[in-house]
Ligand SMILES: Nc1nc2c(c(=O)[nH]1)N[C@@H](CN(C=O)c1ccc(C(=O)N[C@@H](CCC(=O)O)C(=O)O)cc1)CN2
């Protein structure tokens with residue numbers, strides 16, 4: 001049996017996606033969360049990691065620190081775990097090109113929109129304000145350009161008339177918790193790759209809206 005895929009998860013908040021990935025690893029013995037790193041010391045995801053006896057560390061930004069200086073400290077913290085896969089799970093910092101380049105093809109992110117719609121922040125409110133009738137989440141490889149890496153898998157939810165951003169976010173979260181562990185499993189089995197800025201599953205090119213079974 002091949003070595004288990006060493007997964008490091010970066011968080012900034014609640015860590016519900018971290019929890020879904022931890023729980024998913026219980027069924028998928030090919031992956032193991034070996035470290036959780038937060039830029040926020042009060043992130044509840046750190047508590048979740050502790051409850052699962054997973055090592056944690058905090059890399060807190062200093063007031064006058066440049067983005068590159070912060071990312072150099074973050075890189076040291078990540079590399080301590082010698083990860084096969086870096087998972088951004090609500091990690092709310094834009095990473096420098098140098099940092100991203102160190103993990104190109106082995107760093108993924110979950111974004112709360114149907115990319116390429118609504119890169120950046122406040123995606124649920126933007127979808128409501130635009131009058132969209134569907135919204136969702138996207139798992140993508142991370143590249144230097146923000147939220148623009150090749151999409152791996154998406155999940156859609158309807159937008160109900162009159163619902164607010166929090167209600168919509170809750171239903172998107174449910175879908176995130178289903179798709180993120182699946183993508184981690186695909187990667188841990190060696191089925192998911194990135195080459196020339198494109199994502200492949202079992203060697204087949206994944207389309208712009210992510211994997212869609214025939
Ligand atoms: N170089 C990249 N860095 C990151 C990516 C990426 O694709 N390329 N994905 C993001 C995740 N993300 C959305 O999915 C995201 C995170 C943070 C921000 C942002 O504007 N952050 C601000 C601070 C916001 C805050 O503190 O609340 C900032 O860093 O100045 C946008 C999108 C992770 N990084």
Ligand SMILES: NCC(=O)N[C@@H]1O[C@H](COP(=O)([O-])[O-])[C@@H](O)[C@H]1O
Pocket residue numbers: 011012013014015016017018045089090091092110111112120121137173176
């Ligand atoms: N742009 C990044 C971004 O907004 N990511 C979003 O942060 C939330 C983290 O929730 P969690 O901490 O409960 O996993 C998730 O909904 C994720 O899509």
